[in-house]
Amino acid sequence: MSDIPALEVHGVSKKFGNAHALRDVSLTLRKGEVHSVIGENGAGKSTLMGIICGRLQPDTGTLQRDGKQVRFASPREAQSSGIAIAPQELNVLPMLSVAENIMIGAQPRGTFGISWSETRKLAEQFLHEIDEDIDTSTPMGELSAAHQQLVQIARATASHADVLIFDEPTAMLTDREAEKLFLFIARFKQRGGSVLYVSHRLNEILELSDSISVLRDGELVAQIDPAEATKEKMVNLMAGREVKSLHISGLRKQNNDQRETVLSVQNLTRKGEFEDISFDLRKGEILAISGLIGSGRTELGKCLFGLQPPDSGKVLINGREVVHSSPSDAIQNGLIYLPEERKKEGLFPLLSVAENICIASLDRFKGLFGLRQGAMVKRSAPYFSSMKLKAADPSIPISTLSGGNQQKAIIARWLMKECDILILDEPTRGIDVNAKFEIQALLTELTDKGLSIVFISSELQEVLDVSDRILVMHEGKMKGLVETNSVTQERLLQIAMT
Amino acid sequence: MTNINSIESQSGSSAMDRVKQVFRMDAIGILIALIVLCAAITIVAPHFLSGYNLTVLTRQASFVGLIALGQTLVLLIGGIDLSVGANSALSAVVGALLLTMYGVNPYLVIPLTMAFGMFLGLINGAIIANMRLSPFIVTLATWEIFAGLNLVITEGYPVRPLGAEFNWFGQASILGLPIPVLTFLLVAVILTWALGYTRFGRNIYSIGGNRTAAILVGIRVARVELFVYGISGMLAALAGILYASRMDSAQPSVGEAWLMPAITAAIIGGTSLSGGQGTIVGTVLGTLLMAALSNGMSLLNVSGFWERVVVGGVVLIAVLIDFIRRRR
Numbered sequence: 001m002s003d004i005p006a007l008e009v010h011g012v013s014k015k016f017g018n019a020h021a022l023r024d025v026s027l028t029l030r031k032g033e034v035h036s037v038i039g040e041n042g043a044g045k046s047t048l049m050g051i052i053c054g055r056l057q058p059d060t061g062t063l064q065r066d067g068k069q070v071r072f073a074s075p076r077e078a079q080s081s082g083i084a085i086a087p088q089e090l091n092v093l094p095m096l097s098v099a100e101n102i103m104i105g106a107q108p109r110g111t112f113g114i115s116w117s118e119t120r121k122l123a124e125q126f127l128h129e130i131d132e133d134i135d136t137s138t139p140m141g142e143l144s145a146a147h148q149q150l151v152q153i154a155r156a157t158a159s160h161a162d163v164l165i166f167d168e169p170t171a172m173l174t175d176r177e178a179e180k181l182f183l184f185i186a187r188f189k190q191r192g193g194s195v196l197y198v199s200h201r202l203n204e205i206l207e208l209s210d211s212i213s214v215l216r217d218g219e220l221v222a223q224i225d226p227a228e229a230t231k232e233k234m235v236n237l238m239a240g241r242e243v244k245s246l247h248i249s250g251l252r253k254q255n256n257d258q259r260e261t262v263l264s265v266q267n268l269t270r271k272g273e274f275e276d277i278s279f280d281l282r283k284g285e286i287l288a289i290s291g292l293i294g295s296g297r298t299e300l301g302k303c304l305f306g307l308q309p310p311d312s313g314k315v316l317i318n319g320r321e322v323v324h325s326s327p328s329d330a331i332q333n334g335l336i337y338l339p340e341e342r343k344k345e346g347l348f349p350l351l352s353v354a355e356n357i358c359i360a361s362l363d364r365f366k367g368l369f370g371l372r373q374g375a376m377v378k379r380s381a382p383y384f385s386s387m388k389l390k391a392a393d394p395s396i397p398i399s400t401l402s403g404g405n406q407q408k409a410i411i412a413r414w415l416m417k418e419c420d421i422l423i424l425d426e427p428t429r430g431i432d433v434n435a436k437f438e439i440q441a442l443l444t445e446l447t448d449k450g451l452s453i454v455f456i457s458s459e460l461q462e463v464l465d466v467s468d469r470i471l472v473m474h475e476g477k478m479k480g481l482v483e484t485n486s487v488t489q490e491r492l493l494q495i496a497m498t
Numbered sequence: 499m500t501n502i503n504s505i506e507s508q509s510g511s512s513a514m515d516r517v518k519q520v521f522r523m524d525a526i527g528i529l530i531a532l533i534v535l536c537a538a539i540t541i542v543a544p545h546f547l548s549g550y551n552l553t554v555l556t557r558q559a560s561f562v563g564l565i566a567l568g569q570t571l572v573l574l575i576g577g578i579d580l581s582v583g584a585n586s587a588l589s590a591v592v593g594a595l596l597l598t599m600y601g602v603n604p605y606l607v608i609p610l611t612m613a614f615g616m617f618l619g620l621i622n623g624a625i626i627a628n629m630r631l632s633p634f635i636v637t638l639a640t641w642e643i644f645a646g647l648n649l650v651i652t653e654g655y656p657v658r659p660l661g662a663e664f665n666w667f668g669q670a671s672i673l674g675l676p677i678p679v680l681t682f683l684l685v686a687v688i689l690t691w692a693l694g695y696t697r698f699g700r701n702i703y704s705i706g707g708n709r710t711a712a713i714l715v716g717i718r719v720a721r722v723e724l725f726v727y728g729i730s731g732m733l734a735a736l737a738g739i740l741y742a743s744r745m746d747s748a749q750p751s752v753g754e755a756w757l758m759p760a761i762t763a764a765i766i767g768g769t770s771l772s773g774g775q776g777t778i779v780g781t782v783l784g785t786l787l788m789a790a791l792s793n794g795m796s797l798l799n800v801s802g803f804w805e806r807v808v809v810g811g812v813v814l815i816a817v818l819i820d821f822i823r824r825r826r
């Protein structure tokens with residue numbers, strides 16, 4: 001290892017309109033280290049990574065690569081200098097195969113143009129460093145969001161870069177896939193590669209990092225040594241103040257047994273996705289669904305929401321059998337599903353933040369002369385504070401918000417629409433620790449008022465924190481239904497595997 | 499973003515901010531282009547601004563304009579309707595036959611023709627929305643079918659005369675404005691309102707912006723799509739029958755020349771071909787720009803051959819301006 005850093009960022013600033021996304025940020029990435037960048041939603045992490053990978057141009061400031069000053073006018077230029085990124089949002093070609101997605105732009109050539117067998121072989125090589133289960137010949141669009149995320153990471157590694165940027169790579173992964181990624185990162189480090197790592201999961205930050213930089217409101221506020229860091233310290237630095245509690249556990253009331261059943265799922269089956277799922281959701285309860293990728297949780301949620309019909313089984317809402325043939329049917333019956341993939345399934349990128357929040361409740365804004373646009377801004381305002389949603393103005397397009405803030409807007413959309421049963425699929429994905437706590441508390445409060453929630457999450461700790469009961473699924477089958485206060489993380493994994 | 503698309507900000511903004519906001523509006527570029535063009539033509543051909551010429555110009559614009567309005571809705575949901583020109587001609591012929599062969603009351607002929615055109619549009623919509631087929635291919639096919647049926651019915655001969663009572667719609671003016679122009683403006687106002695202030699309109703923007711997400715928030719996407727194609731068909735028929743009334747004759751070939759100018763008007767007005775973005779105001783201005791251009795060139799005796807070159811050039815320039823504006 002030489003002393004010349006792999007990458008230096010000097011005094012970088014970036015403004016969008018009048019808002020500073022980054023202010024005079026400097027950072028050094030040494031060779032062979034994992035450098036984590038943490039900060040609340042909207043702190044400027046993705047903007048910084050965008051500048052380093054050539055997607056954005058800094059207003060002021062410079063980059064140095066191996067001691068030499070560089071300017072990247074495009075991601076392509078950054079890549080040819082050995083910097084690759086696995087971005088925060090999924091950005092894939094759904095119609096092309098996994099192999100081609102990994103090798104796009106670098107397909108090996110044979111005598112008659114592209115050699116497909118070679119392409120597949122190479123792609124497999126890169127992908128299997130990260131995950132062995134994915135078949136490289138499947139069309140990308142057929143993979144789950146989590147698997148797409150893994151392929152996207154493989155694509156970054158396939159560019160032979162020696163600086164890899166990961167922007168929230170584990171947000172959708174379960175612990176098992178995340179472990180595999182960490183093993184890859186360790187091997188990559190050993191080969192002399194350097195990693196810039198962004199995540200809201202503080203445990204993994206502590207586990208992985210060689211150094212940690214903290215961003216707050218676009219400024220670099222601290223560099224901490226992981227050996228001395230604690231979760232509390234990191235959270236306080238990110239927030240810029242003393243944050244009291246981070247775990248909601250204990251807030252839950254446990255006496256749900258006597259309450260009436262609002263949703264009853266009986267032997268629900270959809271071939272190839274899930275089979276024979278039965279459970280009762282009680283009024284005011286949070287029922288979590290836990291399981292590894294491919295356990296059929298998302299498919300179950302979508303089926304209940306009427307996106308795909310079940311092959312057999314029954315669904316009862318308040319004791320009455322229902323058949324949902326479209327989401328609008330489900331919504332009419334008071335059942336709502338928040339999808340896991342916000343960019344593809346949740347966002348209206350061209351519409352304003354306010355309208356993205358109000359879009360599902362437009363009937364409430366009917367006035368004498370049609371929809372009252374001003375009322376939309378006013379009615380969405382409370383959600384900005386209660387969810388810590390950071391936006392310059394409710395009328396700016398939602399695509400200019402940071403990833404975590406977009407997610408908050410989409411949660412707000414469903415909280416505004418009143419319903420009885422809320423199915424949340426990875427709702428806190430990409431949301432910072434502090435805001436996550438606020439949202440969990442908010443959900444708990446809503447259940448006190450009679451809302452019932454099905455909570456799908458890949459993060460075991462979160463499942464244990466928020467739920468009353470946990471349904472464990474594995475490969476489409478129901479493995480158990482347990483009271484939350486009687487289990488631990490280890491026990492949950494055990495149940496899934498047996 | 500667009501003036502209609504975004505929601506008015508509640509925060510008190512200064513006058514300067516207001517001015518800046520105006521310049522960020524999608525339609526402003528084309529409005530300036532229109533004013534500059536009109537000024538330029540007036541300098542070389544002063545009678546461009548005469549009342550007579552303006553009447554001719556706007557009336558000519560209103561037929562294509564009606565189609566462009568419908569096309570704007572279709573483009574907003576990420577679709578396209580190539581069958582509108584053929585629909586105009588077929589509907590006009592059907593309407594004219596109702597009048598001449600079946601003696602239907604002239605006041606009834608117009609709504610009946612519109613209903614027929616809507617029916618044709620709904621056929622497009624039903625196929626596209628329910629079977630998820632490509633709108634380009636479906637409407638290419640129905641374009642041929644409508645045009646062919648038209649020839650089968652008329653054998654290529656115009657249906658005429660239509661009678662003075664009926665011709666009133668195409669030829670008369672109210673308060674100095676020709677009825678087709680009034681109709682065009684009225685439809686534009688209704689659609690502006692509908693897009694900005696009704697759920698139907700907001701759903702159109704949502705579907706074009708992200709179809710999957712629209713389904714997931716409970717919007718009945720197929721139903722909205724069906725109606726959008728229906729409206730497009732209805733407006734095409736309206737344009738066709740008004741034109742027949744203006745010419746005292748329903749010609750099987752009319753409308754064929756309307757499709758491209760209509761799409762062009764929507765696009766230079768800022769409507770995105772990939773859906774989700776665009777305004778009615780933009781389309782109205784785009785229509786007027788196209789009409790002023792062609793009118794100006796005929797005043798200046800420019801050959802029709804050159805006209806096409808110039809129109810193509812204008813479209814390119816409009817797209818370039820838009821590109822530069824968005825990059826800033």
Ligand SMILES: Nc1ncnc2c1ncn2[C@@H]1O[C@H](COP(=O)(O)OP(=O)(O)OP(=O)(O)O)[C@@H](O)[C@H]1O
Nearest residue numbers: 016021041042043044045046047400401402403404
């Ligand atoms: N294209 C854009 N236009 C305008 N503002 C933007 C744009 N991209 C980012 N911003 C703003 O810059 C700030 C920083 O955003 P950034 O995406 O870097 O945050 P982040 O730290 O990655 O947050 P998260 O944890 O939510 O991903 C935010 O206030 C955001 O609204």
Ligand SMILES: [Mg+2]
Nearest residue numbers: 046088402403
């Ligand atoms: Mg980010």
